[in-house]
Amino acid sequence: MKTLLGIASTVLLTAGLSLQASAEQSAEEKADITASIAPSTAEEIKAPPIEPATFELAIAALVRDELGEAGDGEDRKAVIHQSIRAFYAGSSAEPIWVNESGPVQKARDAAKEIGRAGTYGLDPQAYALPEFDSVDTSRKQLAKFEVAMTRAVLAYAHHAKAGRIHPSKVRHSLNDPLSLQDPRGFLEALRSGKDAGEHLRDLHPKHPQYIALTKKLAELRGGSDKTPNIQIPEGPALRSGVKHEHVALLRKRLKVDEGSANTFDDTVKSAVIEFQKKKGLKADGVVGNNTRRILNGESNEKQIVRILINMERWRWLPDNMGGDANIFVWANIPEFRVRIVKGGKVAFTERVIVGKTNKQTPVFSDTMEWIEFHPTWYVPNSIKVDDIKPSLRRTTSRVMKRYHLRLDCGVHGRDWKKIDWNKVDIRGCSVSQPPGERSVLGDFKFKFPNKHDVYMHDTPQKGLFKTATRTYSHGCVRIQDPRRMAEVLLAHDKGMTSTRIGQILKGPKRLHKEDLTKHIPVHMTYFTAMFNDEGIYQTLSDYYGHDRRLAQVLTGKGHLLPAVAIASKRKRTPRRTRTAQESPWTNSFSAN
Numbered sequence: 363m364k365t366l367l368g369i370a371s372t373v374l375l376t377a378g379l380s381l382q383a384s385a386e387q388s389a390e391e392k393a394d395i396t397a398s399i400a401p402s403t404a405e406e407i408k409a410p411p412i413e414p415a416t417f418e419l420a421i422a423a424l425v426r427d428e429l430g431e432a433g434d435g436e437d438r439k440a441v442i443h444q445s446i447r448a449f450y451a452g453s454s455a456e457p458i459w460v461n462e463s464g465p466v467q468k469a470r471d472a473a474k475e476i477g478r479a480g481t482y483g484l485d486p487q488a489y490a491l492p493e494f495d496s497v498d499t500s501r502k503q504l505a506k507f508e509v510a511m512t513r514a515v516l517a518y519a520h521h522a523k524a525g526r527i528h529p530s531k532v533r534h535s536l537n538d539p540l541s542l543q544d545p546r547g548f549l550e551a552l553r554s555g556k557d558a559g560e561h562l563r564d565l566h567p568k569h570p571q572y573i574a575l576t577k578k579l580a581e582l583r584g585g586s587d588k589t590p591n592i593q594i595p596e597g598p599a600l601r602s603g604v605k606h607e608h609v610a611l612l613r614k615r616l617k618v619d620e621g622s623a624n625t626f627d628d629t630v631k632s633a634v635i636e637f638q639k640k641k642g643l644k645a646d647g648v649v650g651n652n653t654r655r656i657l658n659g660e661s662n663e664k665q666i667v668r669i670l671i672n673m674e675r676w677r678w679l680p681d682n683m684g685g686d687a688n689i690f691v692w693a694n695i696p697e698f699r700v701r702i703v704k705g706g707k708v709a710f711t712e713r714v715i716v717g718k719t720n721k722q723t724p725v726f727s728d729t730m731e732w733i734e735f736h737p738t739w740y741v742p743n744s745i746k747v748d749d750i751k752p753s754l755r756r757t758t759s760r761v762m763k764r765y766h767l768r769l770d771c772g773v774h775g776r777d778w779k780k781i782d783w784n785k786v787d788i789r790g791c792s793v794s795q796p797p798g799e800r801s802v803l804g805d806f807k808f809k810f811p812n813k814h815d816v817y818m819h820d821t822p823q824k825g826l827f828k829t830a831t832r833t834y835s836h837g838c839v840r841i842q843d844p845r846r847m848a849e850v851l852l853a854h855d856k857g858m859t860s861t862r863i864g865q866i867l868k869g870p871k872r873l874h875k876e877d878l879t880k881h882i883p884v885h886m887t888y889f890t891a892m893f894n895d896e897g898i899y900q901t902l903s904d905y906y907g908h909d910r911r912l913a914q915v916l917t918g919k920g921h922l923l924p925a926v927a928i929a930s931k932r933k934r935t936p937r938r939t940r941t942a943q944e945s946p947w948t949n950s951f952s953a954n
Contacts, residue, residue, distance in 0.1 A: 460508050594608055691818075719906060
């Protein structure tokens with residue numbers, strides 16, 4: 363019995379030792395196996411493989427977190443913020459500027475183009491580009507980079523497309539310039555396109571004048587900042603026959619050696635005319651204030667400031683100034699000139715008269731809807747209040763009869779003599795002048811309804827077009843040859859011939875209205891640095907003071923530009939000597 367028990371115990375003990383050895387062996391094998399696979403497993407846990415979509419969605423989510431909630435509002439900043447959030451939302455959201463390794467080439471291309479902002483009259487320092495060389499490739503930091511890059515690109519895009527300054531800040535009445543119509547769509551195009559730099563360059567104005575100004579800007583920035591050594595002081599106008607000490611300086615400036623030093627002879631006049639032609643000035647051989655200023659020259663810094671503000675103004679205009687009509691009317695106020703541009707070429711150009719400095723022609727865009735022959739003049743409130751009412755207070759007033767005016771004051775009647783002008787506001791009355799020989803609107807009125815109540819029209823005062831500075835109107839634009847302008851517009855729009863226009867003019871002096879089948883864009887602009895029709899660069903006087911205001915807001919250097927130019931004043935014809943053939947309208951009482 364003991365023997366059996368001993369055998370059994372020995373067997374159990376042997377089995378237990380065997381099991382223990384086996385267990386110990388299994389543990390060692392497991393340890394060996396674990397040791398053999400641990401490094402690989404640890405690496406997978408530390409940096410698991412990332413599918414592209416997973417990375418992209420993660421960055422998009424972090425971008426939205428970085429942006430914060432999209433607030434309500436319709437201002438530009440709110441719209442941009444909402445557009446960025448919408449772009450980085452959804453199951454297909456992808457970053458534009460980064461991948462797992464950091465910034466992509468597209469980001470570098472965009473940053474390079476933004477760095478060239480100065481070429482286009484913008485300020486490279488205005489765009490907060492992120493750092494490229496020391497980017498942390500953690501997802502959070504890549505998301506921050508993505509946000510910063512997108513914001514910089516959209517800020518640049520807005521400035522390139524619509525300008526840095528809103529026109530309303532400098533007393534311009536332009537319609538709102540067109541910024542990016544679809545910021546989200548613009549970002550989509552950047553993401554799907556290959557050349558980000560090209561996308562950004564394409565935002566700048568396409569007008570030949572703007573392109574020419576960019577070249578002039580580069581020329582000035584590469585030149586010396588010196589003015590001519592010989593300066594001609596302010597003084598009287600220098601013209602043929604004048605003897606003045608300034609003529610001797612003029613001779614030295616133009617390198618004219620022949621003749622008496624202080625005498626303005628034909629040789630000097632020829633040299634002045636040649637200089638005026640080269641500078642795009644009126645080639646009359648007279649050294650007035652404008653020619654004297656150009657002779658004395660300006661530092662590059664002043665010229666650059668002037669070019670920058672004029673490049674800014676081009677951003678306020680649409681890329682396609684002719685719209686669907688493929689033709690547009692362009693009146694440039696400081697130039698005293700109107701053009702019709704058809705198919706990219708000037709089809710008509712003529713002198714104009716614009717508003718006085720205290721009755722300025724507004725700067726804006728609209729569309730011409732009709733042209734009137736033998737128009738009726740509806741007197742604007744400014745003339746009613748400033749010119750007509752003071753006269754009507756006198757019982758001996760002849761203003762109504764002299765100018766064939768008609769009055770309708772509603773319940774107060776139509777007889778001006780029976781109205782108590784101390785109690786009746788003339789602004790509530792209709793005052794008009796029917797068509798006729800004395801019509802201040804002449805034979806034509808070009809109508810583009812607008813809030814400013816200005817338009818273009820004919821005038822019987824043709825003599826005013828001979829003056830160099832033509833700031834005589836109450837805001838409207840008077841055309842020297844309105845018939846030719848009407849012929850070009852009506853031939854384009856409806857094939858109307860010059861013969862038909864002549865028949866209408868010879869007919870009864872009553873209103874004839876021609877509606878345009880397709881409205882024609884009209885742009886009233888204020889460019890003081892431009893290239894004339896011969897391609898010569900010229901600068902124009904700032905009669906309304908717009909240049910200084912814009913330069914100060916845009917560059918902080920408004921003081922560098924000349925003060926407001928003094929407009930010429932037309933001498934009135936004394937009433938006692940005025941003949942029946944002369945226009946009765948004085949400088950203070952005239953059509954718009």
